[in-house]
Amino acid sequence: MNKTAVYFVGIGGIGMSGLAQYFLAQGHAVAGYDRTLTPLTEKLVTLGATVTDSEDVTAIPPLFRDAAQTKVIYTPAIPAHSPLLDFFRTGEFVLQKRAEIIGEISATMPCLAVAGTHGKTTTTSLLTHLLRASGKKITAFLGGIAQNIGSNFLHEGQDVLVVEADEFDRSFMHLSPTTIALTSMDADHLDIYGSSDELAKTFSAFAAKVSSEKRFIRHGLAVDGNTFGLDVGTHRVVNLRTQEGCYIFDFQTPETTITNLKLPYPGHHNLMNASAALALALEANCNPESLREALATFMGVDRRFSVRMTSPKVLIDDYAHHPTEINAVVDAIETFYPNKIKLGVFQPHLFSRTRDFEKGFKKALARFDEVILLDIYPARELPIVGITSHILIEKLHPNTALISKEELYQKVANSTAEVVAIMGAGDIAFEVSAIMQTLKNQAHE
Template identity: 40%
Template sequence: MELKDIKSVYFIGAGGIGMSAIARYFIHKGMVVAGYDKTPTDLTRQLEKEGMLIHYEENLEEIPHVCKKQKSTLVVYTPAIPATHIELKYFQENGFEVQKRAQVLGILTRTHKGLCFAGTHGKTTTSTMCAHIMHQSQKDCNAFLGGISKNYGTNYILSDKSDYVVIEADEFDRSFHWLRPWMSVITATDPDHLDIYGTKEAYLESFRHYTELIQPNGALIIHKNLEMKPHVQDGVKVYEYSRNEGDFHAENIKIENGEITFDFISPIENVTGIELGQPIPINIENSIAAMAMAQLNGCTAEELKYGMKTYSGVDRRFDFKIKNDKHVFLSDYGHHPKEILQSAKSLKELYKGRKITAIFQPHLYTRTRDFYKDFADALSNFDEVILTEIYPAREEPIPGVTSQIIYDELKEGVEKSIIKKDDVLDIVKSRDFDVLVVLGAGNLDNYVPQIAKILESKEK
């Protein structure tokens, strides 16, 4: 199906962060946009305000009549939807064009210059940074992001004039193999999603295949010293980056008084005096990747400096809610051991000498089973760890796999406890925390506004 043939688009799993960005693209294009999701959320309610028709039960009667026209309706679904879903089966059995979210993004990379960001972790932040730099520059861009940008209050940026589209390239279910990037960043290849891939080797091979999809005359910007070695087409330039070395890196880093500045070293043009608007140590490396991509596509030194200084972050990515001498409280989406380790290191670098407590909700039984020792090693970098029960998402329980197996592996000297998720607010009320971070990709984040209120009331 060509974009010009589409009159209506139906989303199954409409409220997913990535799905909603594509829904907004089609709403903006003036098409009828409708869909199903399991439960209403702030995001689905906002989509309804923007013109999307959404219902919350599997019911063929709820599908708008215009979306039952097979020749002019595109159906988009998320891999998290079970194959037994009544509406998905209806569309598949009646000859509709049914595509995964990543396939639709793949169409866009064939019609725009796709600036794609892949990696086990860091891709949401780096893609959002790059989108912000590009959008406020003379180049501009469209963007489909994996998180809500604080600069724009959305996960989607639209431009009527730019040929660039910034895309978060998701390795889950090999989704990123549908893309045809003009250029790509790869931030990390630490094994994940082993329920899909089975082995570390298969995971790394998936990334290697992804590098083959970059278009000739494009570029790959890859983190230095990754275990995965790229295999690019002729004409694709390969650059390496990291915090301290590589074609793109930082020098003269200064971290003081809650501010971070450094010089951006580049084979194109060095840029002195970069100031991070979201001053977190891990963002030094993230910003290097984002600026490298933007610079390769024509952004000037002044545009890079302005973009990084005005970048405000992403919801749930090192998302500070309170920051003062008495309390520091933040929410972080980190749900892989390497992400958690980076969170711990960044907080220790920022808040030397202060007690740092993490409340962590493990995400998925399979991920907990595969990485429980790595989780324990990473969490042991905090002064105190409070574990809640595992968030199952799409999975059924696995015998013997609970938060206890992480708890048992935590290193000596770390204060530790396991509580019910429903008891989190009572713990916060009964304790006085110095630096507190809520970690995980599950639903513990729903408590964040209430936790912030409790801490603020204590200050008064």
């Protein structure tokens, strides 16, 4: 890239902040805007970036107003009418979507790409951990904070690039992968694709970027290639059992079997994620013994079934924002906290997703003994007439309440639930600390 300065419109997102770290590591001047300042933006500032929450064009530093010096990177989550985008578009700046830039980077080194409507972040984070433990010098762009590295970005070398292949806005079609894993193809982002069939076609088109020998597909999906699964597929988990809160299993491939693997991370969906990561790591010529040792030390991803406290209640923080993901949270609770009273606190994400999966959300939430709903987090969307969180209140589930954030802390504290799951992809994550403090205060009364 010939430009010396890079300006990010939407710099605080999990994907954009990782890319900003990449350009900082390359020695570029970096600045950007985000409507909310968070620990991610604070980290960027400590690394040398200039970050503002003002959309006023006067907040753009002088260097970044020079079209000859500055490349502008933006996320499709930014509204099209953004005054910042209008300023850059009329000023002859070079504008590119984040997906285009990641695509350019993916062409510079071997690229392991993980696609799927669920499981991408955990699989890529685990794969990053496995590759590092095997001595690979890698670059990784992750969709969450991987606990083993404390970051959503890693830049240690160019042996391998690990990247989430994001289906939103067909972003993954910009990638140049050498090997892929496909974890799921559940309907999602129907505001972009229009139908589940169109989404499936696009996943198939992405898979076609590599030969079938370089594809690792969850068993049962309608895409040719190697397959992974539980007791099925070319790459399979076998001899599964639980021991002291961990999964113990063997991993069997056409070439080898790794015995007595230990996964200290709950949920059968995470066994599937582990299968995909192990398959890709073996394809990258990692030593099976190093993989056994590394898997046992995987610490997970922030907000992916993160247990924040165990007393006076078990409090779980999770990014779940789709019915399938909520069901996975409940499955994990029922496995590791059986027969406990369960409270689900859910902030729906996007009006369109709430509308498109209303029935699925109702069915998944009904698995909790109690449900608390917050208003829909709009993200990039404008309201849709008639679509509010109220439509998710299931009349057959009497223990459901739609409340404000101000009421949330005491409502959780007063619940009889023994296990509480805080779920959503919006700003509900920022409420977890206050909930924890309320519970601790109540315990000391």
